Amino acid sequence: MTLQEMRVEEIILLSGNEAIAQGARAAGVHFAAAYPGTPSTEILENIARLPGIKSQWSPNEKVAFEVAMGASFAGARSICCMKHVGVNVAADPLMTMAYTGVKGGFMLVSADDPEMHSSQNEQDNRMYSKFAKIPMLEPADSQECYDWVEEAMLISERFDTPVLMRMTTRISHSMGTVKIREWKDIPVTGFEVDIAKYVMMPNFAKPRHQIVLKRLEALRQFSEETPLNRIEWGDKKVGVVTSGVSYQHAKEALPGASFLKLGFSYPMPLKKIAEFAGQVEQLVVVEELEPFIEEGLKVAGIQCEGKKYFPIYGELNPTLTEQGCADAGLLTPVVEEMLEAASVMPRPPVLCPGCSHRSVFYALRRMGTHVTGDIGCYTLAALPPLEAMHTCVCMGASIGVSNGIAQVNGSKRPLFAVIGDSTFLHSGITGLLDAVYNKSNVNIIILDNRITAMTGGQVHPATGRTLSGVETDQVNFIALVKALGVRHIVEFDPYDHNGVRKVLKDAAEYEGVSVLVTTRPCMLFPKKLTGEPYAIVAEECNGCGVCLKIGCPAISNSGKYTAKELAIPAIDQSLCTGCDLCSIICPVNCIYAKAELDQKEEVTS
Amino acid sequence: MSNNKTINVLIVGVGGQGVLLASQILSDVALQAGNDVKKSEVHGMSQRGGVVSSHVRFGPKVYSPLIPNGQADVILAFERAEALRWAHELKPDGNMIVNDQKLIPPIASGTQYQYPDDALDQLTDKIKSLKVLNAGQISEELGNPRLANTILLGALSLTQKFEADLWRDVIKRRVPPKTIDLNLKAFDEGRSR
Structure with a gap:
């Protein structure tokens, strides 16, 4: 539904995330900042389409929170959105903004992920409200998401406190009916000096804590009375x-x-x-x-x-x-007839056909490395058949964990940390600084595809565009890591598989910190890449199965067998993008580009 | 389960097949027909070629966005193995529509797991009201390989009481303007199979 189609009083279907975005505009929110993370991402994406709200992706949740906090200090109604684990990153400013309070209404949206559909843990962020002593709203459907942004703003301004809006996957990603209200426009009142309120050094923070405790009592009373x-x-x-x-x-x-x-x-x-x-x-x-x-x-x-x-x-x-x-004895269960469940092979998510990460992980696997990993699409390389990632804990941890393993000489294998561009900018830079400063013997691969891919293709400081589509400066990774003190720096083309192997080997032999940066875009963003598909010539295939070990969704068993009864794989022409990794690694050279095949047929016929 | 007036439709497939657009269109149709509607799915990691399921529920008043176990009135499956994976969520007297497409995940090319080649046979044994159609092939016959989704919606529309024109209106609004005629043709084709 576009804006022009939406009318006041009309009932439309919105997801919880869309409803927060629309509710923010209706409530006169001026500013929104976020870092993408499932299940929160669509909130900011939808806000970006609305006139009258300024919105931005920040490099991480802490920065997003601080920027939105600044906007609030300037008297603008502000919100900040993130997934549950993002709040851990933003917890530092959160815990103290609880003391400073707000000027313009301020709401932190935490989208929790019970069941870990797309997360590394399932922490319950309701705890943060008690921890920070701030009020919390928990909407139960899209209408409440929509209406309660304004409630949050009013509570925030009345009680001088940040408000936690706690969502979960089934609220964020479920659609329900929403009745549309008129948009409000609220003036930005501007920043005013108030040192005792905004400068949280001990002599000012102590009295602020007393104010927080009094505020909590007032909020308890409000909780008794509110129709929420x-x-x-x-x-x-x-x-x-x-x-x-x-x-x-x-x-x-x-x-x-x-x-x-x-x-x-x-x-x-x-x-x-x-x-x-x-x-x-x-x-x-x-x-x-x-x-x-x-x-x-x-x-x-x-x-x-x-x-x-x-x-x-x-x-x-x-x-x-x-x-x-x-x-609990509250009801008698009705035993209903149910169809028997069949056992079906799992279908784990996989790296896309043609993904530029695949070649790097296949090379890491063949080298017999230890790989500390990070958060992004490439975490999928931990799954079979690649199994080329051995740790993944939180954003940026790949580098710190490698440093730790190196510091205690804990690995006899070549040690690599693998991190995406967006994740490196989020929390990898400080880990790299640690590696250089403390002279770790580690190798760091930045899989730079210029986009935050796993969450659906969000721009970031190395993309060259802002959320609103404005051209902006692009981080230069090479210059950045050089400035941090790294001496062994290599840019490389991940599709040149033999080149990749050499780059990795050289880095492993180098004593000290090396940083290797890939140079190819994501297969899906900013636009889906396609290319001439490859094909396996069944008559030439010996059934060795090497091409199946790269985990490409376009390659599967064809149902045909060699004379020795080994399965012959085939390439799905509609999925293959022609990255040619399978062709490069095929020991008997039986995988051809279509043009090569045509030529071959001409010669033989 | 309590609320018998709620209709439960489960749409399943593999990431990238268009499950979410199909469930969006069904939800819009149900809303236009005057129902309370809830729809739920999971975004993110699963969309990279993994299993995707979308719950659509509608009726006078819908509470939970999730269909209780075994309570789907209709399952629309975009892929054979996925049809089999979710079949037990169907009520014993429910309808299942299966797109006769086979997407073999890389994991099934190893030794541990096999793709269930007999999925359709297993479904035939299990399900009383099963309709199998090859939407990809029908789509090719219509001269555009991208119509499978709308063909399946045509088949789905036969399981619900909504007017066909209501579906057509929603499809018109949801597909690219240049493809409206083709999609309407595909929808009718899906209804005729």
Whole structure:
């Protein structure tokens, strides 16, 4: 739906992320900053399409947070969006902005990923609200995402506090109906000097902490009164306290029960909950991941059960919720006939056909290296058949981990850290500085494809364009790493496989820090690359299977066999991009480009 | 499960096949017809050639965005093995539509896993109401290889009560303007198979 098609009062379908973006514009938000990360990415992408909000990708979440905080200090309504683990990166300014408070309304959107659909852990960021002593909203559908941006702004400005908007994958990536409101335009009031409020050195921070504690008391009172926390009376045998998407699953499992739905879930309305508890026979807490609500109630002396019946890991869904409710004796499960599940081979995500990373990982594997890895598409190289990545923890960790292994002489193999361009700019530079400063004998490969690919092709400081499409300066990786003190620096073409092997060998033999930078764009962004496909000549193939070891989705067994009954692979012409890695590594040279094949046929016929 | 008035449609396939656009069109149609609608899927890593599933639910009031286990009224599968992977999510009396396409993942070329070549036979044994069509081939016959998606939507439309014109209206708005006529033809072709 384009803007022109949207009318006030109209009901349209929006994902939670789209609803946050639209809600931000409706609430008169001036500024938004983010670093991409599933499931949060589409919030900023959608904001970028709206007039009246300035938006930007920042190099990492900490910077994004600080920039949005600055905009708030300048009296602009501001938001900052990131995935759950991004908040760890931004935690430093977050914990202290809790003390400074805001000028223009400020909202941090944390999109958590229970079940780890696209993440390295499933931490429950509701903890951050309590940790930082800031209020938290937990929308349960797209309409609430849309409406509550303005609520967040009003709460932020009224109580002088940043607000945490906590989303989860099933809120961010589910579509639901949204009723559109009129857009507000709010003036930017400008920065004003207030040293005691904005300069957090001990003598100013101490009184600010007292202000935070008083603010928390006021927020507790607000939590008791706000309609964001609502009671839906039903049968009083069962009372359910819940929040976010868990509310939806629980409504489906127990449609007749009484509900206390927490929308403003920190600080909790403990009096309201205690009164609710007093009127129902049995109180259950239905929540995803940590027992955040449950522990809060138990500390307050409110009897309830929660994690006894519902898992503390993974995502909730209607079926698990129903099972938990049945275990708690709240319903009798209906045994329904179900079709038997078949066992089907897994289909893990893979590097794209023609991906420029493939050749590097195949070479690393053949060299018998230890590879410390990082976060991005290339993490997929850890999976079979490549299995050429041996650690992956968090953004930027590849370099630090290599440094650590090198410092204790912990590897007898050549040691390589592999990191993408966007990840290097996010948190790799300081790791490299550490390697140079402490004289680590490590080799760092920057897989530079000029885009943040895994999250769907977002621009970054080495792309040469901003989020709004304006041309801008491009980071020069070679000059950058040279300035950090690296002496062995090589740019190389990842499609020249034999060249890649030489570059890696030279680096492994070099004593000290070497940095190797690839020079080819992503297959998908900014535009999908295609090329002349290759084909395997079955009659010439000896069935060795080497071409299957590069993990290319275009190559699979053809169903034909050699005389020795070895499988002959075939290349899917519609998927092959002609990168020619398989042709280079084929020991019997039976893989040809189409032009070569035509020529061959001409000669033989 | 409680709310029998909610219709559950599960659309499955492999990253890049167009599952998300298909579920978007179905959701729009259901909304236009006056329903509450929820649709849920997972973006990110899985889209790199991995398994993709989209839950579409509609009715007078929809709570959870996820279809309870085994409660899909309809499954539309863009690929054979994916049809088999998700078949147990179908109600025993539900409809399944399978695109007769085979996408073999690299993992099935090793020794540990095999592609289920008998997927269609297994589905035939399991599912009472199964429709298999080769949307890729029909698309080629129509003179444009990119119409498979709309052909499958045509087949899907037969399982729902919505007016065909409502589908046509939504398709018109969602496809590139130059391809509207071709897509409408593809939609009708899908309905006729």
